[in-house]
Amino acid sequence: MPEDLINSFMTGPDENGRFGDFGGRFVSETLMPLILELEQQYEHAKTDESFWAEMDHLWTHYVGRPSPLYFAERLTDRLGGAKVYMKRDELNHTGAHKINNVLGQILLARRMGKSRIIAETGAGQHGVATATVCAKFGLRCIVYMGAHDVERQSPNVFRMRLLGAEVVPVTSGRGTLKDAMNDALRDWVTNVRDTFYCIGTVAGPHPYPAMVRDFQSIIGKEVRRQMLEAEGRLPDTLVAAIGGGSNAMGLFHPFLDDPDVAIVGVEAGGKGVDEKMEHCASLTGGRPGVLHGNRTYLLQDDDGQILEGYSISAGLDYPGIGPEHSWLHDVGRATYVSVTDAEALEAFQLCCEMEGIIPALEPSHALAHVMRMAPGLPRDHVICMNMCGRGDKDIFTVARALGHDI
Ligand SMILES: *Cc1c(COP(=O)(O)O)cnc(C)c1O
Numbered sequence: 440m441p442e443d444l445i446n447s448f449m450t451g452p453d454e455n456g457r458f459g460d461f462g463g464r465f466v467s468e469t470l471m472p473l474i475l476e477l478e479q480q481y482e483h484a485k486t487d488e489s490f491w492a493e494m495d496h497l498w499t500h501y502v503g504r505p506s507p508l509y510f511a512e513r514l515t516d517r518l519g520g521a522k523v524y525m526k527r528d529e530l531n532h533t534g535a536h537k538i539n540n541v542l543g544q545i546l547l548a549r550r551m552g553k554s555r556i557i558a559e560t561g562a563g564q565h566g567v568a569t570a571t572v573c574a575k576f577g578l579r580c581i582v583y584m585g586a587h588d589v590e591r592q593s594p595n596v597f598r599m600r601l602l603g604a605e606v607v608p609v610t611s612g613r614g615t616l617k618d619a620m621n622d623a624l625r626d627w628v629t630n631v632r633d634t635f636y637c638i639g640t641v642a643g644p645h646p647y648p649a650m651v652r653d654f655q656s657i658i659g660k661e662v663r664r665q666m667l668e669a670e671g672r673l674p675d676t677l678v679a680a681i682g683g684g685s686n687a688m689g690l691f692h693p694f695l696d697d698p699d700v701a702i703v704g705v706e707a708g709g710k711g712v713d714e715k716m717e718h719c720a721s722l723t724g725g726r727p728g729v730l731h732g733n734r735t736y737l738l739q740d741d742d743g744q745i746l747e748g749y750s751i752s753a754g755l756d757y758p759g760i761g762p763e764h765s766w767l768h769d770v771g772r773a774t775y776v777s778v779t780d781a782e783a784l785e786a787f788q789l790c791c792e793m794e795g796i797i798p799a800l801e802p803s804h805a806l807a808h809v810m811r812m813a814p815g816l817p818r819d820h821v822i823c824m825n826m827c828g829r830g831d832k833d834i835f836t837v838a839r840a841l842g843h844d845i
Contacts, residue, residue, distance in 0.1 A: 453567055454526070455643075460727070460734065460765075463762075466732045470627070473631055481650050482646075484546075491677055493546055498542070508526055508669060508713065508843075520815060521818070522672070522819070522821050525823075526824070530829075534831065535828035537564055537568040541569050541639075544651075548635035548832065554633050555578070555581070555634045556580050556635050557635070560639065562754045563584065563596065563753075564639075564832075573604065579605075581607060581785075584607065585613075585618055586610045587613075587614050588616065589606065594832070601803075613747070639683070641685045648763055655689025656693055659677075659690045672821075675820045676703065677691055677701070678825070679825040681707075682755040688823045691767075691773060706755070706804075707752060719750045719758070721737055721757075722775045734762065735759050736768075745758050746758060751836060751840060752798070752804065754799070782810075783800055783803040783806075783807050783843070786803045787803040787837060790803065796829075797829060797831065799832065801828055817826075
């Protein structure tokens with residue numbers, strides 16, 4: 440490794456897909472050739488200017504990038520401390536950051552000559568983004584979804600079907616997101632020739648965590664440029680919510696080698712991070728183990744059984760966290776905290792009232808942490824939080840939680 444990169448946080452993963460003790464590729468022998476081919480093709484695409492030119496074009500004309508960096512003036516005044524900026528990724532087509540990554544993977548699938556796209560989804564947001572891009576390119580789309588989630592997330596199931604996707608309810612195991620991931624992997628092995636597996640967060644076997652991070656890094660790259668324009672310097676603190684960790688990794692990665700930029704990931708604390716495990720805080724309340732082809736922090740019981748986790752926000756209830764976050768946590772480059780349902784709900788309401796922005800419940804967790812820290816910081820401290828999704832999808836959940844019948 441060149442001398443000047445030895446102390447870099449940005450060079451991972453290593454050639455085995457490891458971030459320190461985390462990541463890797465824990466997959467069956469039959470999957471290995473698929474993963475290796477994908478890695479080779481991605482390595483090739485990554486250095487091909489025409490690949491990124493096509494991405495840029497679609498980011499501009501289909502997704503609506505760059506998303507604005509917005510100074511939340513009334514919220515800042517209200518909190519009475521640090522300046523709060525929001526990266527407005529909720530303004531993307533389909534209402535969240537997920538499409539940044541889906542576009543990248545589907546352009547790669549097209550280069551590889553694959554005509555059938557499979558995905559797994561929990562809350563349905565990744566399924567909708569995948570179905571959207573498949574419709575745009577006329578590709579077959581099959582989405583695996585836990586049977587229980589199919590019931591709870593019926594609007595997203597209907598959206599996917601409108602977009603032409605086939606939604607497959609998964610009843611194996613306990614019919615959860617974890618079981619849907621297993622079925623998607625099985626499908627991939629069975630249909631190697633024409634199928635591409637599109638993963639929705641910075642998890643899965645190598646090269647997925649690095650590849651998804653690279654596609655989402657457009658968020659942090661834009662923030663660097665926009666913050667230099669707005670403030671003439673880099674932000675002091677970055678804050679993002681973490682389900683699997685893709686919107687967070689996308690914001691954080693371009694800043695990892697800027698030691699003056701503090702980095703905070705916010706996990707879903709549900710009803711509280713304690714032994715009852717009614718939360719989704721994999722790092723703050725879990726232990727290392729293997730899931731979905733990589734080693735990382737997971738929610739598990741004493742026997743190593745993966746736990747489902749709970750959060751008011753369906754998009755945060757992934758039982759693990761991307762391996763790069765586990766490593767950043769272990770080496771101390773990033774800090775991870777948790778926020779409860781109640782705190783997120785309060786932030787949700789304040790954001791609506793003070794800024795005229797209805798946030799998704801996921802970024803409401805990030806905002807809740809901003810509300811905790813901003814009042815105690817000086818007025819020239821600059822915070823940037825990732826507003827990674829809009830809240831239209833969450834109004835029924837919020838109404839119920841606030842005791843309204845709508
Ligand atoms: C899916 C989703 C998340 C969680 O996924 P990450 O990979 O952690 O980003 C967070 N926010 C929104 C709006 C989502 O749709």
